[in-house]
Amino acid sequence: MDGAMGPRGLLLCMYLVSLLILQAMPALGSATGRSKSSEKRQAVDTAVDGVFIRSLKVNCKVTSRFAHYVVTSQVVNTANEAREVAFDLEIPKTAFISDFAVTADGNAFIGDIKDKVTAWKQYRKAAISGENAGLVRASGRTMEQFTIHLTVNPQSKVTFQLTYEEVLKRNHMQYEIVIKVKPKQLVHHFEIDVDIFEPQGISKLDAQASFLPKELAAQTIKKSFSGKKGHVLFRPTVSQQQSCPTCSTSLLNGHFKVTYDVSRDKICDLLVANNHFAHFFAPQNLTNMNKNVVFVIDISGSMRGQKVKQTKEALLKILGDMQPGDYFDLVLFGTRVQSWKGSLVQASEANLQAAQDFVRGFSLDEATNLNGGLLRGIEILNQVQESLPELSNHASILIMLTDGDPTEGVTDRSQILKNVRNAIRGRFPLYNLGFGHNVDFNFLEVMSMENNGRAQRIYEDHDATQQLQEGQEFSITCLVDEEEMKKLLRERGHMLENHVERLWAYLTIQELLAKRMKVDREERANLSSQALQMSLDYGFVTPLTSMSIRGMADQDGLKPTIDKPSEDSPPLEMLGPRRTFVLSALQPSPTHSSSNTQRLPDRVTGVDTDPHFIIHVPQKEDTLCFNINEEPGVILSLVQDPNTGFSVNGQLIGNKARSPGQHDGTYFGRLGIANPATDFQLEVTPQNITLNPGFGGPVFSWRDQAVLRQDGVVVTINKKRNLVVSVDDGGTFEVVLHRVWKGSSVHQDFLGFYVLDSHRMSARTHGLLGQFFHPIGFEVSDIHPGSDPTKPDATMVVRNRRLTVTRGLQKDYSKDPWHGAEVSCWFIHNNGAGLIDGAYTDYIVPDIF
Numbered sequence: 001m002d003g004a005m006g007p008r009g010l011l012l013c014m015y016l017v018s019l020l021i022l023q024a025m026p027a028l029g030s031a032t033g034r035s036k037s038s039e040k041r042q043a044v045d046t047a048v049d050g051v052f053i054r055s056l057k058v059n060c061k062v063t064s065r066f067a068h069y070v071v072t073s074q075v076v077n078t079a080n081e082a083r084e085v086a087f088d089l090e091i092p093k094t095a096f097i098s099d100f101a102v103t104a105d106g107n108a109f110i111g112d113i114k115d116k117v118t119a120w121k122q123y124r125k126a127a128i129s130g131e132n133a134g135l136v137r138a139s140g141r142t143m144e145q146f147t148i149h150l151t152v153n154p155q156s157k158v159t160f161q162l163t164y165e166e167v168l169k170r171n172h173m174q175y176e177i178v179i180k181v182k183p184k185q186l187v188h189h190f191e192i193d194v195d196i197f198e199p200q201g202i203s204k205l206d207a208q209a210s211f212l213p214k215e216l217a218a219q220t221i222k223k224s225f226s227g228k229k230g231h232v233l234f235r236p237t238v239s240q241q242q243s244c245p246t247c248s249t250s251l252l253n254g255h256f257k258v259t260y261d262v263s264r265d266k267i268c269d270l271l272v273a274n275n276h277f278a279h280f281f282a283p284q285n286l287t288n289m290n291k292n293v294v295f296v297i298d299i300s301g302s303m304r305g306q307k308v309k310q311t312k313e314a315l316l317k318i319l320g321d322m323q324p325g326d327y328f329d330l331v332l333f334g335t336r337v338q339s340w341k342g343s344l345v346q347a348s349e350a351n352l353q354a355a356q357d358f359v360r361g362f363s364l365d366e367a368t369n370l371n372g373g374l375l376r377g378i379e380i381l382n383q384v385q386e387s388l389p390e391l392s393n394h395a396s397i398l399i400m401l402t403d404g405d406p407t408e409g410v411t412d413r414s415q416i417l418k419n420v421r422n423a424i425r426g427r428f429p430l431y432n433l434g435f436g437h438n439v440d441f442n443f444l445e446v447m448s449m450e451n452n453g454r455a456q457r458i459y460e461d462h463d464a465t466q467q468l469q470e471g472q473e474f475s476i477t478c479l480v481d482e483e484e485m486k487k488l489l490r491e492r493g494h495m496l497e498n499h500v501e502r503l504w505a506y507l508t509i510q511e512l513l514a515k516r517m518k519v520d521r522e523e524r525a526n527l528s529s530q531a532l533q534m535s536l537d538y539g540f541v542t543p544l545t546s547m548s549i550r551g552m553a554d555q556d557g558l559k560p561t562i563d564k565p566s567e568d569s570p571p572l573e574m575l576g577p578r579r580t581f582v583l584s585a586l587q588p589s590p591t592h593s594s595s596n597t598q599r600l601p602d603r604v605t606g607v608d609t610d611p612h613f614i615i616h617v618p619q620k621e622d623t624l625c626f627n628i629n630e631e632p633g634v635i636l637s638l639v640q641d642p643n644t645g646f647s648v649n650g651q652l653i654g655n656k657a658r659s660p661g662q663h664d665g666t667y668f669g670r671l672g673i674a675n676p677a678t679d680f681q682l683e684v685t686p687q688n689i690t691l692n693p694g695f696g697g698p699v700f701s702w703r704d705q706a707v708l709r710q711d712g713v714v715v716t717i718n719k720k721r722n723l724v725v726s727v728d729d730g731g732t733f734e735v736v737l738h739r740v741w742k743g744s745s746v747h748q749d750f751l752g753f754y755v756l757d758s759h760r761m762s763a764r765t766h767g768l769l770g771q772f773f774h775p776i777g778f779e780v781s782d783i784h785p786g787s788d789p790t791k792p793d794a795t796m797v798v799r800n801r802r803l804t805v806t807r808g809l810q811k812d813y814s815k816d817p818w819h820g821a822e823v824s825c826w827f828i829h830n831n832g833a834g835l836i837d838g839a840y841t842d843y844i845v846p847d848i849f
Contacts, residue, residue: 046186050079055189066503074159077152087160088147095166096540101707104158111547177258196230201263207232211254290325290394296377298402300368307435322347333373334365367408378423396428404440429453505538606754623825626832639770643762645676667750672848678711686749732757754814801834
């Protein structure tokens with residue numbers, strides 16, 4: 001994309017709204033009380049027919065106006081019968097869902113994004129019968145409603161997690177995050193956590209809840225900002241949620257709003273990632289730019305009533321915002337075309353007053369000469385170059401207000417598009433405001449897109465001036481110089497890189513989808529292909545993709561799908577009742593969540609701390625250990641399956657605090673897990689978890705709780721604890737996070753790596769750990785006291801070699817990342833010499849992947 005093309009569009013939707021509704025819906029039958037443990041914890045009954053909401057959490061991370069939302073809720077059915085529950089929320093139409101997962105009875109059911117054609121073929125039965133198994137439906141003009149009804153087994157719990165992303169827009173000179181809270185019952189642990197990072201710096205931040213009394217809001221809402229960072233936390237206790245001291249009903253029913261703005265000392269903000277950047281221009285900047293504006297106004301008979309009232313409201317609002325350095329004129333078109341002045345005049349107080357009087361007083365005509373009106377407005381702006389050179393450095397803008405139905409003069413829409421395009425020739429943008437529900441909005445949008453502008457609907461049942469409070473923020477995506485990119489990334493830190501990459505993808509997909517409307521069939525197919533590939537690469541549910549959820553179905557065998565509703569989707573009431581889905585007990589997920597750590601094998605093979613390799617030998621019911629002593633920076637091959645190409649490599653780091661004469665301990669500070677068959681790569685450090693780093697994939701921190709999936713590989717991040725990687729037809733592996741704590745002998749965070757299941761790995765698997773996935777025989781004899789009386793020595797025969805080994809203890813942190821469990825093992829000296837194939841230096845590799 002061309003970085004010199006100028007502002008690409010006026011983004012008119014201003015705020016991000018999420019409606020959170022999680023409701024327990026009892027099936028017919030007798031109800032049971034809540035659990036005894038629940039009664040002890042809570043002084044008030046929080047259950048509805050035996051179902052209570054253990055937690056409902058909204059985590060929002062905003063980086064440079066790009067919001068990443070994770071909504072997680074856990075519901076517990078304490079009844080002796082199955083119960084139906086609903087996970088229900090609203091998200092903006094402009095948002096893209098990127099992940100959804102349901103976890104129940106230790107099994108995870110995860111959304112899988114495919115292109116919509118493949119998904120349609122997969123669920124052809126539902127498409128042909130006209131039945132709706134979709135979870136997302138249009139809800140009003142700006143929102144989409146996500147709902148799933150699920151049958152939960154007796155004495156069971158279920159966890160829902162939805163992730164979606166959207167660019168925030170400015171409203172009333174600030175950015176808004178508005179969450180409509182409506183859990184419909186008391187929640188044991190309710191939390192809204194908003195983290196904001198703005199490279200320009202945060203100039204103000206506020207948060208308020210419409211449903212809370214002022215005093216209670218002051219107690220429960222914590223907010224702070226400094227420099228580039230802001231934070232808002234809302235975590236009411238159960239008693240603070242109660243509508244009255246003795247009530248079991250919740251007062252959480254209304255809007256929770258976070259508002260902020262950024263410092264605007266610079267003309268624009270430059271965001272960079274992987275050779276791409278996004279520019280942001282905002283109102284304060286625009287007010288410092290002198291503008292030439294021509295308003296082209298539809299006064300045809302079809303504008304009677306509310307439309308013309310709103311048109312005048314909009315014009316008066318825009319005129320009232322003009323600055324003394326601006327120049328403007330007005331053009332009216334009905335059966336004939338007339339202009340107010342015929343040339344640009346300065347926006348002086350007297351001229352603005354005269355223009356406002358003219359707007360209030362004009363009357364309607366009959367027909368609609370839209371083509372003539374636009375060409376007259378374009379002519380006035382083009383005259384600037386010839387007769388008013390002193391205004392040639394102003395920003396020229398053409399704004400048309402119409403219901404988009406030409407009936408006079410040139411009425412052929414394709415010819416009008418051609419005429420306007422040839423007249424403007426890219427000199428300035430055209431913005432269209434379309435009034436009324438019957439406006440030909442596609443026509444107006446194509447016209448704006450062809451001329452570097454945007455179109456916006458003005459709805460008859462809403463205040464036009466309110467709809468115009470859009471802040472006029474422009475965004476651009478383009479390429480940046482490599483050295484400048486590196487400099488900016490160094491200044492702004494790694495966290496920004498991933499968010500800007502996804503921001504770039506989001507904006508690019510939106511632009512590709514919009515461009516499809518104004519090109520021929522062949523080019524449309526090419527643009528669709530590009531948008532589809534980016535949607536799949538970045539895991540977005542867009543109009544071209546669909547997410548299916550494996551392992552659940554309704555009574556008719558239909559599986560739930562997540563689609564992007566089209567603009568002309570029928571209203572909710574016309575789509576029929578929601579379907580109720582049942583989780584399949586026959587399709588457990590290969591993942592292990594943090595709640596399932598007790599299901600791990602009693603003994604596992606792995607490597608941890610300095611680095612100590614622990615090899616469990618089930619045939620002998622015994623364990624072998626060895627160390628590898630190498631320099632920081634060295635990369636070691638841990639697992640390598642030549643049949644599939646699957647590999648795990650680890651890079652050593654040193655201890656920050658080294659004392660003279662002491663052993664310089666090394667630890668694993670970076671792991672690379674790769675499955676080339678599916679182009680899967682995962683880079684893990686004590687700071688970040690990066691999916692597909694070579695392709696600019698998403699970056700997560702250890703503060704995240706997330707489930708990631710890609711073509712048969714599932715990654716479960718358990719917050720501040722560990723992550724589990726499960727590979728279809730492969731193995732299951734765990735990475736443990738070790739954090740530095742006060743008094744620790746280690747002064748640098750590091751990682752441990754464990755093999756939870758390897759029976760599906762091929763017989764050719766190798767590596768410092770992989771070679772032990774298959775049976776190994778050894779014999780131990782001549783046990784005798786060693787140099788340390790607490791650690792006896794012995795003779796071991798392994799691989800036809802005789803070794804002297806020592807009995808000792810190591811720590812296995814696979815189940816308890818904080819304390820670990822002691823493991824008694826035979827320690828092989830000299831970097832595992834005699835036990836491992838070849839020398840340990842044979843396992844040094846050049847790259848992490």
